[in-house]
Amino acid sequence: MSKKNNKTKVDHPLLVLFNKPYDVLSQFSDNSTPPRATLADYIPLKDVYPAGRLDRDSEGLLLLTNCGQTQHQLSDPKHKAAKTYWVQVEGDITELALALLRQGVLLNDGPTLPAMAKRIAQPLLWPRQPAVRFRANIPTSWISLTISEGRNRQVRRMTAAVGFATLRLVRSQIGPWQIDQLQPGEYQVVNL
Template sequence: MPLLVLFNKPYDVLSQFTDNSTPARATLADYIALKDVYPAGRLDRDSEGLLLLTNCGRTQHQLSDPKHKAPKTYWVQVEGDITDEALNNLRQGVILKDGPTLPAIAEPITPPTLWPRNPPVRYRANIPTSWLSLTITEGRNRQVRRMTAAVGFATLRLVRCQIGPWQLDPLQPGEYRVVHL
């Protein structure tokens, strides 16, 4: 029976079940005891939030293949007060070293209610931070971080909150929920 696992990946956890590094880093195996499920896409080690896993190859392909363009929404904390100009540039698509991005949905948001991150995001008394919601349909390596940097705002914290119709809420870091497809 095809399964979909919605997992709230904590900060500093790899999006894979094994790690050959010394010392070993935290992996999905430290949180998910299910057999024969595999990530459908990736989430960087220093990013948090929704990661989908499945036991079905066809589902995995549909979720991770850029041709299907499942929208992914992120809550992004950036250094500085995000400007209308930066938001408009994100909405039009920005130029990265590997080419232009597709237009994104970019909106300023009030800081979401989130769990504390360990280690905490760096704090600078003289530099404000702001939050935005960014929805993209691509999945390039570190794309959101590179997009915010391209418009002049360094990403401090990145939490994926939605992939297609699946949402992170109400999962806490390290928790998962199984959906039967």
């Protein structure tokens, strides 16, 4: 039986922390043929909705709520909840590229706000399916990038603007909420 038909009704305000797997849509339905994986395949709660989005080819923390006011505060750009991403880029990231990200870069829809950017060791993550492409003669590196905007595919466009293509993108934190030990497809409910 599909989880789509077994939803649990919740009568009090809550926040759902979900580790969205790669190749899953940040919505509960899909009209494609064949249908693609959606939140309904993982979250059996009724009347919760995403507060923001995470692209299909990105992974990590997605917040959902059943409270309209909370959803508005989390997703409205005016509130600028900081979002932190672990980004695997193609190539050996330079200090100059990180400095450019920190001051903000010019994208085709205008300049970005300054970001917090630093090189990090490869985080301990689950294997991605399908695996990230690997080229023996081209190194990769990882950065932590924190932004307070939410433009379409912004992180990928920012790293490309400084000369480093994004290979893997995992959102690790939104405001005070972190992905912690949630594995792909797992969720945690927090009462508001």
